[in-house]
Amino acid sequence: MSLAEAFKVALGAIAANRLRSSLTVLGVVIGVMSVVLLVAIGTGARDEVSAGIEDLGSNLLIVAPGGFEFGQAPTVSKFTLETVGDLERRLYGRALVSANLVSGETVRADDVSTFASVLGVTETFDEVLNRRVVRGEFVTESDVAMGNRVAVLGSSAATGLFGAVDPIGRTVSISGLRFRVIGVVGRLGATLGVDRDAQVLLPVTAAQRLFGTLRVDTVFVEVPEAEALDDVRGEIASELGLSLEPGDFSILSQEEILGVAGEILSTLTGVLAAIAGISLLVGGIGVSNIMLVSVSERTREVGLRKALGARSRDITRQFLVEAVVLCGVGGVLGIGVGVGLAQAAERFTPLPATITGWSIALAFGTSLVVGVVFGVFPARRAGRLDPVVALRYE
């Protein structure tokens, strides 16, 4: 029997049991849809995080506390403003150094309050991390030196606290301390649904007093000349080595952060895909089950076909094609639904979702493989039926 004939017979059998076939296909649709949707979300998350890191600029070195490897627990920083000052002096004229200190706090203005990440920063922070002041001015050297109680707001912190009113000159209070607003910085956008503009920037010294600490969390070093990046990195290491243990800090370029973040998010995507894979597996078992029913329902038909000259492999092929057609149809529909849901997620929820060609090809390919894998057992069973026994089957 030719493949075309096998297709015709398979389509006839599927059409003859429309409801049952549809329910079987539904299982595959759900599986394939989950694969497409979850991989899209994983990929979207990775793209978004990468874009956020790329915003930092490629000539930036980040000095972070502790080791920086996937899976390592965060370490409390041993950096102080003294560390920052030492680095500044050592790298003077060749690199620009900045530092920050971060804590999530409730920020109040008059009768409104909002949750924001409060960053203590040095006066070079806007330049080193590419923050553009859109209104007023940034924290100055003397603000840092004096520990002035001034604040620069991220764009959504500004609208959240003051609405349409110009915030410059007004005050915000954090843990009971009042800060005068001197500026607003431009939009950064959101990463993974986290608003990066819900920020309040204070002079690092004022922030240290507010949080009751002398540490800074992270030191940023901008190196204007890309060729000097490795030299500067070496100097940072030797300077920090004077006062700290080698395990107390790590120096990372943008590329290295991208690498680590990419690794984390690829793992996330993999986990999501595996979860989706389980539902595809369940769909496949459904196909297997229905094919067994289909075979036993058509035992006499199989016996007849064999009596009339069908070889075992003709029968096996007929049922295998039926299973693959069910899965293929489920695959196509599942891709359609998955792409639709991914686009809806992208548009209507903070979840990012990026559809990639490979994930669609993979999902469709997998659905066909599921058809073969789960169809082969029932199909071979049909092929092995003894014609005399099958013809007598009630």
Added chain:
Amino acid sequence: MNERALASPDRETERPPPVVEVRDVTRSYRLGGRGRRRGASDDGTTVHALRGVSLAVESGELVSIVGPSGSGKSTLLHLLGALDRPTSGSVRFDGRDAAGLSDTELAVLRNRHIGFVFQQFQLLARTPALANVALPLVYAGVGRRRRRERAREALEAVGLGHRLRHRPAQLSGGEHQRVAIARALVTHPRLLLADEPTGNLDTATGEEVLAILRTLNADRGMAVVVITHDPEVAALTPRRVHVRDGVLESGPP
């Protein structure tokens, strides 16, 4: 005729070998287990459907097999039709021993050289008469158009040229059996085997069906073996074989 059934045709050197010949075949079924096992021992749970039967069907012969229910007629017919293998003894098609053929080769043999007509008609429901008749040709690798032509010819040969698109549910019992005969002859087999083709039909319709089989035998030289328990039907065939308790016996003349 009993001597003839048991005779070894090899002695007659000039004659072609029989279309099908069984020599001293037995077929037993073991009860209790799943499926059938070969070579089952005689431990009381074994049914001996055939206990040593020898029979040769020559080219162009018309033979009827008669015998009581459960005597082993269908079992014998399945062996003659390469649908089943004997527990012991040999089956030869055109002088070739079937023991040496694989299941696939037997399937091809059935497809090319043997036509079956079953007691229960065994037509595919939901499928028009034409497609039912064309089914063996699908497995013979015949193209679609040629299949339709040949299926139509076969249906015309059994007088059903006007029922091509009817589904089994839209046909009478006699018409069912004629469709089944058309399907058996569509491949132009050398041997046509019919298992009680008249069993489910009234006398008049049964005679019609038998008349078709006789015509096929006479006009096309097809060897025909037909099982019946109707003595009147058996009387219309030139050769009769009686089966009782799994062995052949001489019947009334």
